[in-house]
Amino acid sequence: MTTTSSLPEHAGRRCHNVVNAYHSTVYFSPDLPAEMAKLGITDPGAAYFLTRAAALGAVGPGTVAATFYNFNYDLIARHVPHCWSVVSPEATLEARLRAADTTLRRLLGDAVDAPEMAEAAELALRATEACTRHARPLYAAHADLPVPDAPHxxxxxxxxxxREHRGDGHLAALLDAGLDGLEALVTHTASGRGARQKWVLATRGWTVDDWTAAQDRLRERGLLDADGELTEAGVRLRADLEDTTDRLDRAPYEHLGAEGVARLTELATGYATTVLEAGAFPADLTGKD
Structure with missing residues (x-):
């Protein structure tokens, strides 16, 4: 399907990638599991999906598995719904915001109070005006949350x-491509852009046997070769997935316009560079094992 855009090619994707780096800092921060531990959730591996899922309310493991897509259901079920008997979704969201505050202040220093931060917030919020709730559960749940006062x-x-708007659309693209959650992870890792296998297995609840079985399924489809590398068909599939995700995520960036997207990308790139240099993410997170 072809579409006409007023933006340079992949401008929305480039903007999203650097904006997402700012968003993602909290999920790699030690502050998040520390805040959750204060509330009685002591497994640091659960903090990520619990704090994102909390926007949905006290849902069960099936809803979390459906909206997160690439987590092993059994891992989720070990924590949900039991976690909601320990801490409410509302308290979980408050803990996440506290962790975001301390994390960003530590990584960015005085930049959190600079005028450019307020400008970045205004531009990004303007882009969200064109996001849509239908068939986007994680976005829709987060869209119902209040906007914090502090610019950062x-x-x-x-x-x-x-991030959630694009992510919900990406899951639709994965489903349309016939990739299950683990197959999506395997192909992304094989592309060199996704998380390393050892990190996926440590955080998403899958085993080495699960990974190997997913590779075998992908080989049967001609998407992986004998060495676990993407075939030409696999490379095309990953490229098509990103193009489809771009198309489903056009609206916020078209709404912001070329000038606004360029300025937000500029500001977001600066923040992304700063947090990366400050060690916000593991150095060996992405690539191939």
Whole structure:
């Protein structure tokens, strides 16, 4: 399907990628599991999906598995719904925002109070005005949350909305491509852009046997070769997935316009560079094992 865009090619994708780096800092921060531990959730591996899922309310493991897509259901079921008897979704969201505040202040220093931060928040929030709730459960749930007053947290909130909007669309693209959750992870890792296998297995609840079985299924489809590398068909599939995701995520960036997207990308690139240099993410997170 072809579409006409007023933006340069892949401008929305490039903007999203650097904005998402700002959003993602909290999920790699030690502050998040520390805040959750204060509330009685002591497994640091559960903090990520619990704090994102909390926007949906006290849902069960099936809803979390459906909206997160690439987590092993059994891992989720070990924590949900039991976690909601320990801490409410509302308290979980408050803990996440506290962690975002301390994390961003530590990584960015005085930049959190600079005028450019308020500008980034305004641009990102303007982009979210064109996001849509239908068939986008994680975005829709986050869109119902209030916008924080502090500019660095308002920008983080807007970045979260843009991330979830694109993410929900990406899941639709994965489903249409016939990739299950683990197959999506395997192909992404094989592309060199996704998380390393050892990190996926440590955080998503899958085993080496699960990974090997997914590779075998992908080989049967001609998407992986004998060495676990993407075939030409596999490379095309990953490219098509990103193009489809771009198309489903056009609206916020078209709404912001070329000038606004360029400025938000500029500001977001600066923040992304700063947090990366400050060690916000593991150095060996992405690539191939």
């Amino acid at each position: 947290l308002a920008y983080w909130h807007a970045a979260s909305l843009l």
